[in-house]
Amino acid sequence: MTRTVEHVVCPTCGCLCDDLVVEVDGTRVTQARRACPNGRTFFKSYDPTPRLPRVHGREVEWNEAIAEAARMLTQARSPLIYGLSSTATEAQRCAVELADRLGAILDTTSSLCHGPAVLAMQSVGLPGCTLGEIRSNADLVIFWGCNPAVSHPRHFARYSLPPANRRSRVAVVVDVRPTATSDIADLFLQVEPGSDLEILTALRALVHARPLSARAIGGVPLANWEDLAGRMKSCRMGVVFAGVGLTMSQGRDLNLGELFSLVAELNDCTRFAAMPMRGHGNVAGADQVLTWQSGYPFAVNYGRGFPRYGPGEFSAVDVLAHGEADAALIIASDPLAHLPSSSAVHLREIPVVAIDPRESLTTRIAQVVLPTACYGLDAAGTYYRMDGVPIRLRPVISSARPTDEQALQQLLDSVVRVSAGAVPTC
Amino acid sequence: MLGILNGRVYDPANGVDGQVQDIWVQDGRIVAADQVPNREAAEIFDAAGLVVMPGGVDIHSHIAGSKVNAGRRMCPEDHRADTGAQNGVTRSGGGHSVPTTFATGYHYLEMGYTTVMEAAMPPLLARHTHEEMNDVPLLDKGAYTLMGNNRFLLGCLGHRQKAKARDFAAWLLEASRGYAIKIVNPGGVENWKAGKRETDLDDPVLGWDATPREIILALADISTELGLPHGPHLHVNRLGQAGNASTTIRTIEALDGRRTHLAHLQFASYGGGGRHPLRSAAAEVAAAVNANHNVTADIGQVVFGPTTTMTADGPLEHTLHQLSGSKWLNNDVEEETGGGVVPMNHARRNTVSALQWCIGMELFLSLEDPWRTFLTTDHPNGGPFTAYPEIIHCLMDREFRSQMLSSLPDKAQSRCGLAGLQREYSLQEIVIITRAGTARALGLANKGHLGVGADADIAVYAPQLNWSMMFRRARLVVKGGRVVVRDGQVVAVCPGHTLCVTPGWDEGILPSLREHFEQHYTVGFDNYAVQDDYVPYCEVIRCK
Ligand code: SF4
Ligand SMILES: [Zn+2]
Numbered sequence: 005m006t007r008t009v010e011h012v013v014c015p016t017c018g019c020l021c022d023d024l025v026v027e028v029d030g031t032r033v034t035q036a037r038r039a040c041p042n043g044r045t046f047f048k049s050y051d052p053t054p055r056l057p058r059v060h061g062r063e064v065e066w067n068e069a070i071a072e073a074a075r076m077l078t079q080a081r082s083p084l085i086y087g088l089s090s091t092a093t094e095a096q097r098c099a100v101e102l103a104d105r106l107g108a109i110l111d112t113t114s115s116l117c118h119g120p121a122v123l124a125m126q127s128v129g130l131p132g133c134t135l136g137e138i139r140s141n142a143d144l145v146i147f148w149g150c151n152p153a154v155s156h157p158r159h160f161a162r163y164s165l166p167p168a169n170r171r172s173r174v175a176v177v178v179d180v181r182p183t184a185t186s187d188i189a190d191l192f193l194q195v196e197p198g199s200d201l202e203i204l205t206a207l208r209a210l211v212h213a214r215p216l217s218a219r220a221i222g223g224v225p226l227a228n229w230e231d232l233a234g235r236m237k238s239c240r241m242g243v244v245f246a247g248v249g250l251t252m253s254q255g256r257d258l259n260l261g262e263l264f265s266l267v268a269e270l271n272d273c274t275r276f277a278a279m280p281m282r283g284h285g286n287v288a289g290a291d292q293v294l295t296w297q298s299g300y301p302f303a304v305n306y307g308r309g310f311p312r313y314g315p316g317e318f319s320a321v322d323v324l325a326h327g328e329a330d331a332a333l334i335i336a337s338d339p340l341a342h343l344p345s346s347s348a349v350h351l352r353e354i355p356v357v358a359i360d361p362r363e364s365l366t367t368r369i370a371q372v373v374l375p376t377a378c379y380g381l382d383a384a385g386t387y388y389r390m391d392g393v394p395i396r397l398r399p400v401i402s403s404a405r406p407t408d409e410q411a412l413q414q415l416l417d418s419v420v421r422v423s424a425g426a427v428p429t430c
Numbered sequence: 431m432l433g434i435l436n437g438r439v440y441d442p443a444n445g446v447d448g449q450v451q452d453i454w455v456q457d458g459r460i461v462a463a464d465q466v467p468n469r470e471a472a473e474i475f476d477a478a479g480l481v482v483m484p485g486g487v488d489i490h491s492h493i494a495g496s497k498v499n500a501g502r503r504m505c506p507e508d509h510r511a512d513t514g515a516q517n518g519v520t521r522s523g524g525g526h527s528v529p530t531t532f533a534t535g536y537h538y539l540e541m542g543y544t545t546v547m548e549a550a551m552p553p554l555l556a557r558h559t560h561e562e563m564n565d566v567p568l569l570d571k572g573a574y575t576l577m578g579n580n581r582f583l584l585g586c587l588g589h590r591q592k593a594k595a596r597d598f599a600a601w602l603l604e605a606s607r608g609y610a611i612k613i614v615n616p617g618g619v620e621n622w623k624a625g626k627r628e629t630d631l632d633d634p635v636l637g638w639d640a641t642p643r644e645i646i647l648a649l650a651d652i653s654t655e656l657g658l659p660h661g662p663h664l665h666v667n668r669l670g671q672a673g674n675a676s677t678t679i680r681t682i683e684a685l686d687g688r689r690t691h692l693a694h695l696q697f698a699s700y701g702g703g704g705r706h707p708l709r710s711a712a713a714e715v716a717a718a719v720n721a722n723h724n725v726t727a728d729i730g731q732v733v734f735g736p737t738t739t740m741t742a743d744g745p746l747e748h749t750l751h752q753l754s755g756s757k758w759l760n761n762d763v764e765e766e767t768g769g770g771v772v773p774m775n776h777a778r779r780n781t782v783s784a785l786q787w788c789i790g791m792e793l794f795l796s797l798e799d800p801w802r803t804f805l806t807t808d809h810p811n812g813g814p815f816t817a818y819p820e821i822i823h824c825l826m827d828r829e830f831r832s833q834m835l836s837s838l839p840d841k842a843q844s845r846c847g848l849a850g851l852q853r854e855y856s857l858q859e860i861v862i863i864t865r866a867g868t869a870r871a872l873g874l875a876n877k878g879h880l881g882v883g884a885d886a887d888i889a890v891y892a893p894q895l896n897w898s899m900m901f902r903r904a905r906l907v908v909k910g911g912r913v914v915v916r917d918g919q920v921v922a923v924c925p926g927h928t929l930c931v932t933p934g935w936d937e938g939i940l941p942s943l944r945e946h947f948e949q950h951y952t953v954g955f956d957n958y959a960v961q962d963d964y965v966p967y968c969e970v971i972r973c974k
Pocket of ligand 2: 491492693811
């Protein structure tokens with residue numbers, strides 16, 4: 005018998021489309037209407053069948069796995085807690101508390117994607133808005149170093165280039181190579197790799213009507229940049245979406261700082277916004293939770309009993325590459341697949357606890373694996389969209405597994421019991 | 431069961447002014463002495479020589495939500511100092527002007543505050559505000575729902591659909607789990623989005639057949655018709671600008687008897703403007719408030735030092751960014767509001783900051799009715815809430831205040847009337863402006879007093895060398911009947927309540943609301959309203 009669930013939120017990417025119509029047969033999703041191919045795969049591939057946790061590859065009862073994970077984490081001198089971008093804020097809150105109680109190092113996948121955008125925001129600020137402002141008002145939309153046609157397929161239709169007013173807006177793509185996104189752009193500026201900072205600096209100068217002598221910048225004739233600067237100043241409302249092509253290429257946070265400064269200056273003559281194109285479903289939520297609980301959005305070290313912030317020092321990549329973590333708790337992420345090899349090597353050498361609804365390279369090497377429910381499929385919870393709008397995910401199938409939040413809460417209870425005795429509450 | 435015995439009790443709502451009395455607590459409430467069955471079993475706190483009063487109630491503070499967190503995130507330099515370690519009871523964290531959620535709860539409690547109202551909640555981001563408030567331990571909290579630039583409401587007003595506007599406001603309060611209607615620069619944020627930089631009381635709202643005056647009056651009438659316990663809570667047009675006192679006074683006149691709370695009045699009491707330098711217009715504004723008993727006001731006192739400014743008044747933050755050159759964060763929220771954050775240093779030697787300090791003090795001393803005058807810093811805009819004890823010191827001690835004044839630039843001293851004001855607040859008046867009066871203005875019948883049946887939210891202070899020292903750390907704080915602070919330290923934690931209202935609305939509004947959402951919002955109507963999960967400790971305050 006099939007059921008239909010409406011207004012379903014897709015947790016796959018930072019778009020968090022909330023208009024899906026999902027059909028369920030028993031415990032499997034058979035249809036995810038309105039979802040893009042990425043979302044469809046996410047929904048249809050999920051198998052909610054209960055699985056036993058594993059300790060050293062052996063299937064065990066849940067409590068035994070929790071006890072072993074708590075033991076490994078409390079015995080470590082400097083445990084690392086990492087991941088968090090594909091889990092709900094309810095679980096993220098527990099994870100930060102666990103880091104606080106353990107004196108752990110805490111980091112999210114932000115440090116591998118949009119961390120530089122955070123650093124830039126911390127130095128120059130960030131003029132932004134919610135996606136609905138862009139949908140209703142933007143007439144100039146610039147995609148810089150991102151390819152939403154592939155990474156966020158419904159971004160155009162729902163937010164940035166809605167069909168109803170597509171004709172009244174100009175879409176510009178700046179990238180180092182042609183992409184599916186540049187194919188649909190009105191204007192494509194193919195630039196030389198590593199030239200973003202120079203281009204952005206030039207654009208700032210052009211916006212301020214300072215003459216430039218270069219014939220070309222980043223491999224593109226100056227006239228094209230003059231044209232773009234003119235469009236930026238004369239539009240009714242403009243927006244730049246910044247992708248990892250900008251955050252992870254040469255210049256990194258400097259690129260973003262230059263971009264955000266440019267956008268702030270444009271607000272002296274018109275309305276302009278910038279937005280990092282956040283990838284993972286709830287990486288934005290992880291930023292928020294870490295910030296309200298610790299003061300800092302990622303790369304936080306609780307080793308001294310209070311939070312210290314150190315991007316490039318307490319980021320997972322660095323902590324692992326320097327061999328500073330002696331155990332790791334990985335939540336809803338697959339660092340073994342994504343981290344540079346120098347860091348991945350160390351992860352293979354230390355005790356690892358993995359909490360994840362799905363199997364991954366990391367769950368394969370983890371000493372303790374806790375298979376949990378998947379937010380948005382068989383668990384309810386909160387995700388933050390790339391623009392900071394919080395949305396509640398509704399489960400479409402009933403859950404047979406504990407949630408990340410429950411697993412973390414149990415870990416927390418065990419850790420507190422092991423290390424400090426009972427916490428007085430009233 | 432708990433007895434706080436032999437303390438000097440200050441409970442102005444019940445006419446108690448420093449008399450020695452015993453306070454008894456059972457099941458989270460204050461009870462009469464003869465209702466306590468076996469006093470031998472009660473925990474006894476000997477308050478002989480100490481000062482006993484209701485827990486503090488802050489009527490306007492920015493403690494949780496997207497804007498506050500943006501301030502935290504943008505300013506790591508703000509948190510490096512003032513950070514505490516976890517100790518088994520409390521969580522670690524801190525921050526000077528935008529503390530972490532846990533530290534916010536602890537610091538308020540340590541000062542004897544037990545209820546705090548978050549002053550600006552964008553409805554679309556309400557889940558965020560509630561998630562953070564749930565991580566602010568101990569305090570009871572409520573949040574004001576932003577409406578002064580809401581497009582659906584502007585449409586209703588433009589079409590003269592008053593009943594529809596009222597139902598919408600009621601629906602939005604419930605959907606966002608808000609406590610009161612908040613109006614920030616009515617029409618001015620919407621105008622700014624359309625490119626108009628400044629909006630006064632009778633300017634048109636571009637694209638809509640409405641003016642700020644009409645928005646304010648409509649929402650004031652709606653607050654009354656719905657019987658809301660508080661509000662509307664109004665941040666006037668032209669806030670923060672030289673010469674804005676005329677706008678403030680015209681707004682007060684326009685209200686014409688309608689109950690309204692004026693937020694952070696200090697930022698709305700400026701003379702000068704145009705070619706004339708900033709000067710104080712506190713006397714004129716205070717006269718208008720004194721003459722209009724329908725109006726209450728909190729001050730938004732400036733204190734010296736670094737802080738972080740944040741408001742739903744997007745254009746104001748943009749102006750601050752242009753003036754100061756400091757980093758600027760902006761967040762326009764579709765269909766509803768704006769928001770901005772700019773870090774700021776209120777430097778003592780800066781004439782404008784010094785004058786702002788003077789204007790706040792002048793207002794405190796010129797507003798005659800303490801029941802309509804409330805202590806705030808518009809945390810963190812004027813400075814962090816942890817500066818309240820120092821402000822109390824200035825109000826109660828003329829000597830201390832004039833020392834402060836004489837350290838300020840001459841230009842600031844000469845452009846205000848502070849030097850001529852000799853008034854000193856009594857302790858009883860301080861109790862009114864920090865708890866009894868705010869609780870009354872909020873319509874919280876069980877808070878701000880120690881009468882039988884009141885919530886057992888109690889603060890006990892030990893007299894010290896001066897008033898700042900006394901109010902900085904409470905000797906004992908009882909929250910909901912439980913001892914949570916001893917000797918200025920949090921000793922136990924528990925969640926506080928979320929204060930909400932449920933005014934009720936006509937379902938006839940739903941079809942047009944649904945249509946509005948389908949056309950204009952990027953979140954579906956069915957995913958918009960805040961679910962029960964976000965207010966696990968909800969306390970509904972009844973509408974009249
Ligand atoms: S764009 Fe992203 S959120 Fe929307 S359906 Fe596709 S994967 Fe899901
Ligand atoms: Zn405020």
